[in-house]
Amino acid sequence: MRTPRSPQKSGIIRLFLFPLLLLPLIGLYSQSNPLDAYIQEAINNSHALKEKQFVLERNLFALEEAKRLYYPTVNFNASYTLAAGGRRLEFPIGDLLNPVYSTLNEMTNTNNFPQVDNVNELLAPNNFYDVKVRAQQPIVNAEIKLNRSIKTAQVSLQEIDMQVYRRELAKNVKLAYYQYLQAREAVLIYQNATQLLQESKRVNESLVRNDKAVPSVISRANSEIAAVEAQAVEARNQQRNAAAYFNHLLGRSLDQSITIDTIQILQGGDRILVSEQEGRPFIFENREEIAQLNKAQEINRLLVNLEETYRKPKIGAQLDVGSQAFGLEVGPYALLGVSLEIPLWTANRNKLQVQQAASNVSALNEQIAQVKDQIQLQIRIAQNAVQAEQEILQSYNTQQDAARQYYRDTFRRYKEGVANYIELLDARTQITNLDVRRSIAYYNVLMRRAELERALAAYPIK
Numbered sequence: 482m483r484t485p486r487s488p489q490k491s492g493i494i495r496l497f498l499f500p501l502l503l504l505p506l507i508g509l510y511s512q513s514n515p516l517d518a519y520i521q522e523a524i525n526n527s528h529a530l531k532e533k534q535f536v537l538e539r540n541l542f543a544l545e546e547a548k549r550l551y552y553p554t555v556n557f558n559a560s561y562t563l564a565a566g567g568r569r570l571e572f573p574i575g576d577l578l579n580p581v582y583s584t585l586n587e588m589t590n591t592n593n594f595p596q597v598d599n600v601n602e603l604l605a606p607n608n609f610y611d612v613k614v615r616a617q618q619p620i621v622n623a624e625i626k627l628n629r630s631i632k633t634a635q636v637s638l639q640e641i642d643m644q645v646y647r648r649e650l651a652k653n654v655k656l657a658y659y660q661y662l663q664a665r666e667a668v669l670i671y672q673n674a675t676q677l678l679q680e681s682k683r684v685n686e687s688l689v690r691n692d693k694a695v696p697s698v699i700s701r702a703n704s705e706i707a708a709v710e711a712q713a714v715e716a717r718n719q720q721r722n723a724a725a726y727f728n729h730l731l732g733r734s735l736d737q738s739i740t741i742d743t744i745q746i747l748q749g750g751d752r753i754l755v756s757e758q759e760g761r762p763f764i765f766e767n768r769e770e771i772a773q774l775n776k777a778q779e780i781n782r783l784l785v786n787l788e789e790t791y792r793k794p795k796i797g798a799q800l801d802v803g804s805q806a807f808g809l810e811v812g813p814y815a816l817l818g819v820s821l822e823i824p825l826w827t828a829n830r831n832k833l834q835v836q837q838a839a840s841n842v843s844a845l846n847e848q849i850a851q852v853k854d855q856i857q858l859q860i861r862i863a864q865n866a867v868q869a870e871q872e873i874l875q876s877y878n879t880q881q882d883a884a885r886q887y888y889r890d891t892f893r894r895y896k897e898g899v900a901n902y903i904e905l906l907d908a909r910t911q912i913t914n915l916d917v918r919r920s921i922a923y924y925n926v927l928m929r930r931a932e933l934e935r936a937l938a939a940y941p942i943k
Contacts, residue, residue: 623790663924798819
């Protein structure tokens with residue numbers, strides 16, 4: 482028959498195996514990873530992204546407006562005027578022609594040449610209407626084409642900006658998720674430490690009853706239990722705060738539960754290994770920040786071309802169809818015209834605007850070079866941080882093995898009466914502290930990998 486395992490041994494085994502149970506398989510990938518689902522949920526619920534989406538829609542409307550500048554415009558115009566006083570048109574046509582007409586009538590003995598009144602008309606038309614439909618069509622206008630290209634580039638720029646925000650949000654969600662897991666594991670470590678102390682307390686009570694230990698060891702055990710429980714309370718508070726921040730990033734209720742899949746924790750973090758990137762040149766186009774600057778550079782070049790179009794002529798056509806007359810009379814008419822505009826002199830204002838736009842292009846060239854240097858530095862720092870945290874984690878793994886062996890030996894010697902209770906507490910404290918530090922180092926590795934993944938723009942944003 483198998484001998485039942487004592488509660489004390491079970492607690493020790495749980496303490497030793499707990500970190501191993503939380504250690505995910507390196508590089509394991511699964512489509513069911515909750516972290517990817519959480520990232521997508523954060524992207525779907527982000528108010529900032531929704532705001533940027535509205536800005537994108539505005540830019541799309543502006544682009545459609547720019548395209549329709551090629552279309553003709555048709556307007557209906559009507560006017561009616563009444564006039565009194567003001568300047569008049571006076572012409573003595575009667576004074577000039579009537580003497581001549583009188584002479585002709587006498588010579589011909591007829592009245593074929595009537596008398597003519599002098600002209601005395603108001604210049605402003607009185608009781609006059611003009612109703613027309615006007616159609617205008619641009620024929621040659623370089624500004625329209627360039628304006629459409631600029632609006633197209635602005636749409637692309639906004640789309641890239643949204644992608645940058647998605648990547649940053651994905652990184653922040655990962656960091657918050659790992660911080661929550663870190664706090665959660667700390668709570669479990671302190672709970673297991675409390676169980677060990679409770680078991681050692683029961684052993685001490687048995688030893689005191691058998692006069693093999695002084696009663697003060699029980700008081701010391703109660704004090705240690707209270708101290709560890711206080712640490713557990715603090716860890717639970719950190720866990721609640723981490724959960725609230727994580728839920729805030731996801732745009733949902735702050736107290737909503739978080740799904741944990743310990744086997745799949747590394748699905749996102751372990752896609753990027755430091756060794757995979759050593760010796761490989763980084764493709765800067767993978768970073769949307771560079772694409773943003775390139776697109777801004779394109780817009781500035783288009784602005785240079787736009788300012789240079791002031792030299793080019795503009796040709797347009799105009800057609801008016803309507804009626805104009807005095808009173809209720811009808812006077813239909815049609816008027817077709819072609820306009821030509823050629824700038825001759827603008828006091829070099831446009832030339833100065835071209836130079837300003839060209840200076841912006843040169844400034845962006847330098848900014849792109851600077852950002853590339855910063856990205857290279859960011860990647861190198863992130864790689865070094867991952868490497869350092871992995872080495873720290875490995876050192877804690879080694880220390881844990883030694884600490885556990887020391888605790889087992891000390892516990893055995895304590896039951897045999899060779900070691901004192903202070904030695905046993907010191908061995909237990911050493912294990913708990915190493916578990917906490919190893920947990921911190923473990924999740925620091927994941928967080929540094931998330932930062933490296935962000936620096937390499939490697940996370941597949943959907």
